[in-house]
Amino acid sequence: xxxxxxxxxxxxxxxxxxxxxxxxxxxxxxxxxxxxxxxxxxxxxxxxxxxxxxxxxxxxxxxxxxxxxxxxxxxxxxxxxxxxxxxxxxxxxxxxxxxxxxxxxxxxxxxxxxxxxxxxxxxxxxxxxxxxxxxxxxxxxxxxxxxxxxxxxxxxxxxxxxxxxxxxxxxxxxxxxxxxxxxxxxxxxxxxxxxxxxxxxxxxxxxxxxxxxxxxxxxxxxxxxxxxxxxxxxxxxxxxxxxxxxxxxxxxxxxxxxxxxxxxxxxxxxxxxxxxxxxxxxxxxxxxxxxxxxxxxxxxxxxxxxxxxxxxxxxxxxxxxxxxxxxxxxxxxxxxxxxxxxxxxxxxxxxxxxxxxxx
Numbered sequence: 309x310x311x312x313x314x315x316x317x318x319x320x321x322x323x324x325x326x327x328x329x330x331x332x333x334x335x336x337x338x339x340x341x342x343x344x345x346x347x348x349x350x351x352x353x354x355x356x357x358x359x360x361x362x363x364x365x366x367x368x369x370x371x372x373x374x375x376x377x378x379x380x381x382x383x384x385x386x387x388x389x390x391x392x393x394x395x396x397x398x399x400x401x402x403x404x405x406x407x408x409x410x411x412x413x414x415x416x417x418x419x420x421x422x423x424x425x426x427x428x429x430x431x432x433x434x435x436x437x438x439x440x441x442x443x444x445x446x447x448x449x450x451x452x453x454x455x456x457x458x459x460x461x462x463x464x465x466x467x468x469x470x471x472x473x474x475x476x477x478x479x480x481x482x483x484x485x486x487x488x489x490x491x492x493x494x495x496x497x498x499x500x501x502x503x504x505x506x507x508x509x510x511x512x513x514x515x516x517x518x519x520x521x522x523x524x525x526x527x528x529x530x531x532x533x534x535x536x537x538x539x540x541x542x543x544x545x546x547x548x549x550x551x552x553x554x555x556x557x558x559x560x561x562x563x564x565x566x567x568x569x570x571x572x573x574x575x576x577x578x579x580x581x582x583x584x585x586x587x588x589x590x591x592x593x594x595x596x597x598x599x600x601x602x603x604x605x606x607x608x609x610x611x612x613x614x615x616x617x618x619x620x621x622x623x624x625x626x627x628x629x630x631x632x633x634x635x636x637x638x639x640x641x642x643x644x645x646x647x648x649x650x651x652x653x654x655x656x657x658x659x660x661x662x663x664x665x666x667x
Contacts, residue, residue, distance in 0.1 A: 310399050310406075312364065315357035322354035349405065356402045363395050404656055412513035412589065416473035417481050418455075418582040419511055421465065424487065426505020428462035433490040433616075434507040435464030436639055441472070441481070443641030450474025455575050456565045469579065471514060481511045483627075483651040486613030493619070502619060506612070514578070515585035522554070522581070529553040530573075535564040552576045559583050614647075623647070628654050 325345055332338045345351070370384045370391075421438045423430040438457075445452040450472055457468040472481065489506045497503065522528065532547040549564035550572040561583070563576035615624045616635060623638050624631040628650045637643040 310360070310402060312361065315361055315402075318350070318357045319354045319361075322350040325350055353402070353405055356398065356405065360395065360398050360402065363391055363398065367391050367395070400660075403660055407656075407659055410479070412482075412585075413476065413479035415478045416471060416514040417478040417511050418514050418579060419470045419472055419481065419484075420467070420509070421469075422467045422508050422510075423460065423465065424506035424508050426490075426503065428460060428464075429490075429492075429494050429503055430505040430507055431460030431462060431464035431466055432494075433464065433488075433505055434466070434468065435460075436490075437488060437507055437509060438465060438468045438470070440639050440641055440644065441470070441484075444644050445472050445474070445477075445641075447641050448474060448477075448480070450477050455579065456563060471578070473514070478511065478513045480648055480652075482513075483648060483655070484509050485511045489612050489615045491615065491617045491619070510586075512582040512586040513589070515581040520581045520584050520588070522584070527555055529555055532569060548572060550576050552580055554580055554584060557584060557587060559587070625651070627651065 325341075325348075329338060329341045329345065332341060367388055370388050373380075373384050375381060375384075419438075419441055421434050421441075423434040426433070442452045451474060453471045453473075455469045455471055458466040460466050487506050487508050489504060491502055491504050493500055494503050529552070531551040533549050533551070534547055535549040548567055548569045549562070550569060551560065551562045552573070553560045559580060561576045561580045563572040563579070566572045566575065613625065613627055615626070616639075617624070618635065620633070621635045622631055622633045623635050625647050628647075630647060630650050632638065632643060632646060634643040634646075638647070
């Protein structure tokens with residue numbers, strides 16, 4: 309139950325902020341305040357708070373109703389029950405709005421897809437997943453930029469990394485991290501036997517320089533070498549490839565897709581910052597989980613999170629026990645939102661439960 313004094317404080321804070329904005333004649337200062345007001349979501353919080361207080365007042369009036377008419381008493385009891393249900397729903401809505409937002413939700417995402425167990429079939433599946441996310445990004449009007457891709461001889465990718473930027477890109481994609489499993493008959497399988505293979509997906513918030521403190525002189529070990537393979541055939545006469553190791557964490561990034569050493573280094577640093585930032589977030593989350601003795605949002609990528617079954621045309625997400633017989637539409641990015649929204653709803657419930665259990 310939300311303290312009613314807190315509801316009054318939210319309404320007062322909203323009124324005070326509006327007064328401050330209206331009293332400011334400087335256009336730049338007003339714009340800055342307006343942005344802060346929108347970010348704090350005070351208008352919605354105050355409106356929801358007022359609705360709750362009004363419902364409380366209605367229940368109070370009904371309970372204080374003095375009458376000897378049994379029919380009116382019964383009607384009052386029924387209305388109190390209905391209003392109490394509304395109060396419970398409104399409290400839950402407001403509690404979710406009051407949860408602190410994940411600061412990374414508004415950031416672009418670094419998407420990494422890697423072939424797992426299953427050989428050539430795993431690489432083909434990794435390619436399917438990478439294309440699925442690219443189509444999903446297109447449908448949302450996001451920018452999808454391939455940073456590096458290591459193609460497999462049989463098709464698909466051994467590894468592919470992309471930057472995805474647009475409204476709520478990380479917030480929508482962050483639950484995709486984990487092991488994705490596919491069950492299908494490979495084209496090379498003469499007996500028609502179903503094979504199982506896997507690919508791993510990692511979605512990281514794209515970190516900016518201010519998010520991660522790196523002392524390039526002390527923290528980085530940088531090596532340059534000649535590019536090799538398909539991406540480096542035209543540049544193998546120069547040391548254009550870059551390998552960067554972050555000494556404090558041991559995280560290593562290699563980049564050789566570009567012909568320019570400068571561009572390879574810039575891409576490698578972009579990925580490195582995001583991996584360090586993600587590692588820091590996971591460490592912070594583990595510490596919070598230990599304090600509240602809960603494992604909400606542990607981000608364990610080792611577990612199987614989703615299965616794509618081609619013979620049955622279905623996709624099952626094991627975290628929310630959701631099965632959709634829409635495999636082609638999901639791989640086209642069209643129906644992926646149905647799974648993502650179910651996962652986002654589950655996250656809200658878990659965060660709310662964790663908040664109520666926090667000391």
